[in-house]
Amino acid sequence: MTARWAALPVLLVAVFVTTLDFYVANLAVPSIRAGLRASDADVQFVIAGYGLAYAAGLIVSGRLGDLFGHRRVFAAGLALFTLASAACGLADSPGMLVTARVAQGVAAALLAPQVLTLLGLLYQGADRARAFGWYGTAVGLAGVSGQVLGGLLVAADPLGLGWRACFLVNVPVGVAALAVLGRLLPRGGGTSGRDLDLAGAGLVAAGLVAVVLPLVEGREQGWPWWTWCCLAAAAPILGAFVRRQRRLAATGRVPLLDLDVFRDRAFTWGLVAVGLLFGTSAGLSFVLALYLQEGLGLGPLAAGVVCTALNAGFLVASLRPHRSGALVLVLGLALLCHVVAGAATPSRVALALLVTGAGMGLVMSPLLSSVLSGVRPERTGAAAGVLGTVQEAGGVLGGSITGAMFFGTLDGFGTMDGGWRAATLAGLSVLVVAALGVLAHAARGTPVPARFHVKQDCRPDRPDGVEC
Incomplete structure (x- = not known):
């Protein structure tokens, strides 16, 4: 029990920093515009690039956790988020900042399903409710901190970093979490990467981009023709993804999404x-x-x-x-x-x-x-x-x-x-x-099904490798 609760702060760190970045980036936009001489489109993509990459990668990353082990994918996502945050803070052009923000979004997508999965596997019954309560607390704390911390960092201008401090603040937090996660998070088995449906991953990412991108950019740009083309293409692309998943399941292969x-x-x-x-x-x-x-x-x-x-x-x-x-x-x-x-x-x-x-x-x-x-x-x-x-x-x-x-x-x-x-x-x-x-x-x-609350669901030899 003690080991499982010791793992909770590591998981909540990921929730905190990925939520925090929604708020600090918004507050830093005026300073970014002035510091990098960024255009309106540039600063829009600083915000949208993060959310777009996040949304497009979530289903894929959930499957990656099933295949390669949730702890391994969590560690990879946290390492990438830390590196991408450093790249955001060191960006010397709008293009570099947008690229780093997209990388942050990909990393956040790698982290989010693993956090939810590990919370569900590590904790049962009342402990699960308590763990998810702390999850909600981390989200709320990140929201409060983002509103205040972003403004304070830009105003205080520590070491002359200005808006860059809003991203660089993630680096020491990420490094500290990476240093201890190997000892605290359970080793999750995973299967084999040969079952990863790359074509399906491309379809679901394209379909989500086709929905999200015009919704984010459409109104600001006066709803040009390409926004309507994207929205019209989203349904057939996602429909093709669903048909592919059914076909793979029918032929005995493992689909990206069950x-x-x-x-x-x-x-x-x-x-x-x-x-x-x-x-x-x-x-x-x-x-x-x-x-x-x-x-x-x-x-x-x-x-x-x-x-x-x-x-x-x-x-x-x-x-x-x-x-x-x-x-x-x-x-x-x-x-x-x-x-x-x-x-x-x-x-x-x-x-x-x-x-x-x-x-x-x-x-x-x-x-x-x-x-x-x-x-x-x-x-x-x-x-x-x-x-x-x-x-x-x-x-x-x-x-x-x-x-x-x-x-x-x-x-x-x-x-x-x-x-x-x-x-x-x-x-x-x-x-x-x-x-x-x-x-x-x-x-x-x-109601929570009783079969997932019984003690044997937390047995040491369970196939996903979680040690209780």
């Missing part, structure tokens, strides 16, 4: 709820960044302080997770709509965000844990890859749909005070609907 995981309705509907939850989080962050600064006239630092209330609520509530968080989330968003529609002040917005963040913190870890709880151990790598992909894709879709509603309403009303209020309420209305979807799933309940 489609049987979707036969469990709890897993499938849980994925929908996860996508809605992460879409709500991403959409809310997008709306707040605009409303607080442009609508209420706050400066970047003051807006960051207000936004910290959201992550602070998440962080505190994630220590005592509960499915009732879905209801708290809906109530928090409803309160935020009420504040925005009336006489909004920063303190009132912060209070509503505190409640909203608490709802997210309460519901996230039970939701993630329940999604994976019914998956057979030999399929957890593939399932975790799908789960991570849904998280990332849900965030992109949530931000894009909310942004479309926001800017569409703003174009109709103009940028006067009433326009910002109407646009924010339009964006929040999308998030309320998504949160109601999460609430509907939580109300159904997702």
